[in-house]
Amino acid sequence: MRPPSHRPERSRARFLALLLAGLLAWQPSTALDYAAMAESVTQRWGAAGTNRLKNWQGMVQEGLRPDSSELERLTLVNTFFNKNIRFGTDLEVWEQEDYWATPLETLGRGAGDCEDFAIAKYFSLVALGVPEPKLRFVYVRALLQQGQTLRVEPHMVLAYYKSPGAEPLVLDNLASIIATSSQRSDLTPVYSFNKEGYFNGVLRTALSKGTRLSRWEDLLLRATNEGF
Numbered sequence: 770m771r772p773p774s775h776r777p778e779r780s781r782a783r784f785l786a787l788l789l790a791g792l793l794a795w796q797p798s799t800a801l802d803y804a805a806m807a808e809s810v811t812q813r814w815g816a817a818g819t820n821r822l823k824n825w826q827g828m829v830q831e832g833l834r835p836d837s838s839e840l841e842r843l844t845l846v847n848t849f850f851n852k853n854i855r856f857g858t859d860l861e862v863w864e865q866e867d868y869w870a871t872p873l874e875t876l877g878r879g880a881g882d883c884e885d886f887a888i889a890k891y892f893s894l895v896a897l898g899v900p901e902p903k904l905r906f907v908y909v910r911a912l913l914q915q916g917q918t919l920r921v922e923p924h925m926v927l928a929y930y931k932s933p934g935a936e937p938l939v940l941d942n943l944a945s946i947i948a949t950s951s952q953r954s955d956l957t958p959v960y961s962f963n964k965e966g967y968f969n970g971v972l973r974t975a976l977s978k979g980t981r982l983s984r985w986e987d988l989l990l991r992a993t994n995e996g997f
Contacts, residue, residue: 802996810877818877832897846893847940855880871992883925886942890927907961
């Protein structure tokens with residue numbers, strides 16, 4: 770089992786606030802600039818990164834088949850990243866305390882933390898035509914077992930809602946199989962968010978107008994420059 774990163778919960782809460790603010794302003798394009806992606810990956814990560822990018826492109830093309838259902842696309846994306854990306858903390862992967870990687874950086878480096886997995890899966894599913902309102906980033910407390918010891922760690926997953934009132938499916942780098950939220954008794958949701966706002970149980974909290982957007986805006990700019 771690959772553990773989530775060991776940052777304090779305050780850092781996770783700040784991540785959510787900034788990420789939501791950026792999502793509210795982001796208008797995704799359905800076109801992917803594969804040439805720009807290939808050039809960036811080749812220059813920065815060489816053959817290994819280029820191979821992962823090619824495999825990702827093949828996955829996207831497979832998911833774009835007209836007969837592909839949303840559930841099949843969820844499974845395709847979740848399986849791809851869980852198999853091809855290894856878990857690593859920001860200190861291990863980027864030598865920084867808190868770094869938000871673009872999907873291309875995660876593919877190029879071949880590693881990322883739980884937030885990077887969720888971000889890469891989110892971008893990929895949107896590229897495959899999954900409506901953004903059906904997707905939410907979810908901040909959870911994960912119950913992990915190491916030998917005979919149980920511990921609780923902050924963690925991030927991506928959730929998919931078939932309809933607004935449906936039980937969500939959970940895409941998680943800790944689990945190879947997509948499960949419903951009720952099947953994931955090891956995860957305790959704290960709150961979730963998407964472009965529509967924050968969700969804490971049945972309550973929705975408006976975003977503060979004073980929220981700083983610099984980190985997420987920087988991520989979006991880098992992702993756009995890389996071909997997303």
